[in-house]
Amino acid sequence: MLGKHQLEPKEDTVLKIIYNTDGRPGPYEKRVYLITDSLVQPKLEFTLKGEVLPAPAARIKVEPRKVTIGSLQKGSQKTIGFRVSNEGDRPLEITKIYSATGRSVVIRKREEKKRIPPKEFTELEITFQPATVGPFVEVFLIDSNARNALSGQYAVMVIGETEP
Amino acid sequence: MVGLKKGIQLNNDTVQSFIVFQANYGPHKPRLLLGLLIFGLLLHLCPHRASAEIYGQYVGSKTCTDCHVEISHLWSQTPHAKAYGSLLKAKQQDLPACLQCHVVGYGETGGFLDQELTLELAGVQCESCHGPGLRHVDAPDDGQNIIRSPAEKDCRTCHTAGQDLHFDFQRKVALVHDEDTVSNRGQTVKPLSSRVNSTLSTDKTIHELGRVQEGTPAIVYTRVMNDGREAIRVTDVISS
Numbered sequence: 001m002l003g004k005h006q007l008e009p010k011e012d013t014v015l016k017i018i019y020n021t022d023g024r025p026g027p028y029e030k031r032v033y034l035i036t037d038s039l040v041q042p043k044l045e046f047t048l049k050g051e052v053l054p055a056p057a058a059r060i061k062v063e064p065r066k067v068t069i070g071s072l073q074k075g076s077q078k079t080i081g082f083r084v085s086n087e088g089d090r091p092l093e094i095t096k097i098y099s100a101t102g103r104s105v106v107i108r109k110r111e112e113k114k115r116i117p118p119k120e121f122t123e124l125e126i127t128f129q130p131a132t133v134g135p136f137v138e139v140f141l142i143d144s145n146a147r148n149a150l151s152g153q154y155a156v157m158v159i160g161e162t163e164p
Numbered sequence: 165m166v167g168l169k170k171g172i173q174l175n176n177d178t179v180q181s182f183i184v185f186q187a188n189y190g191p192h193k194p195r196l197l198l199g200l201l202i203f204g205l206l207l208h209l210c211p212h213r214a215s216a217e218i219y220g221q222y223v224g225s226k227t228c229t230d231c232h233v234e235i236s237h238l239w240s241q242t243p244h245a246k247a248y249g250s251l252l253k254a255k256q257q258d259l260p261a262c263l264q265c266h267v268v269g270y271g272e273t274g275g276f277l278d279q280e281l282t283l284e285l286a287g288v289q290c291e292s293c294h295g296p297g298l299r300h301v302d303a304p305d306d307g308q309n310i311i312r313s314p315a316e317k318d319c320r321t322c323h324t325a326g327q328d329l330h331f332d333f334q335r336k337v338a339l340v341h342d343e344d345t346v347s348n349r350g351q352t353v354k355p356l357s358s359r360v361n362s363t364l365s366t367d368k369t370i371h372e373l374g375r376v377q378e379g380t381p382a383i384v385y386t387r388v389m390n391d392g393r394e395a396i397r398v399t400d401v402i403s404s
Binding site (some may be wrong): 013034055 | 377391
């Protein structure tokens, strides 16, 4: 409350509430509570409503998101191609591709580091070798600056089975 | 392992059970024998992992339902089960800070990725409180493999003071999957607005801030007055 934490009887002050909108696009409804030492009124509640317009950003789209590859022989490698599009209005920068589970060895990631201008696309290839025998669900994570990549990572899923 | 026919195998324990069964009931009950075999097969199949999209330590509530049918049904009627829907309604499904408390295992290997890949882990499910279920599925009799009774601190990771100021663990824990309490929800949960005789007042409690560009802070100035006869101290400020 602008540095003031105690109000004398009949005293008033101005409360300043700041909602940090960075990384929070979309509509919001936030509540702020002033907790007091009053027995009859332990708190005072405020509601803030509004909408945060998204800042210009890259948006990644990968096709296909989920690939079923069938059976693989143990020790063999598989290459899968993906089409990566930038649907945003800022350049998309891909910085890293890796296995989320660590159960597959990523052998080769052609042109891993890529810069894709807005509204354009590129082809990406991942060659990998499953490390375990039996059915597997492998998730590959693509690190980028895309706004829609949650926590900076965008996932693609590969489903298959490794035969002994 | 003992081979019976092509493509069918039973382990030694199963075969021993079969022999005991024959000794007790004689040779004239092929239907009972068939029933036993089907029962054994069902036991073998339950529990199992529900779908191919489950890729790590988390198995999803559908898997839990295979064995915990009743309690899963009760849970499915609670706000926890619909927690992802509330994010969609608020268009907050792409915000990591929100997802952490509205899906299973967000940010962990095998946890929720996004609704296109891992919709089966959306919502506050069994594993949100009881921990990853894969080891429990593989060895359900081992009590070490699952958190049987989640503690208050586990709930508090999401039911923070800012998000849930009136969170009462003892009262709320009974609502998670208890039939009587679920059906009487309206009578057991106290309404949030239970303030009485306020002495601190303000000129405005609801502030419509319109649209702001992301990155620009939304700021509210509001007057707060002490209407009482004693000084009031603000001890804390909490936000949702």
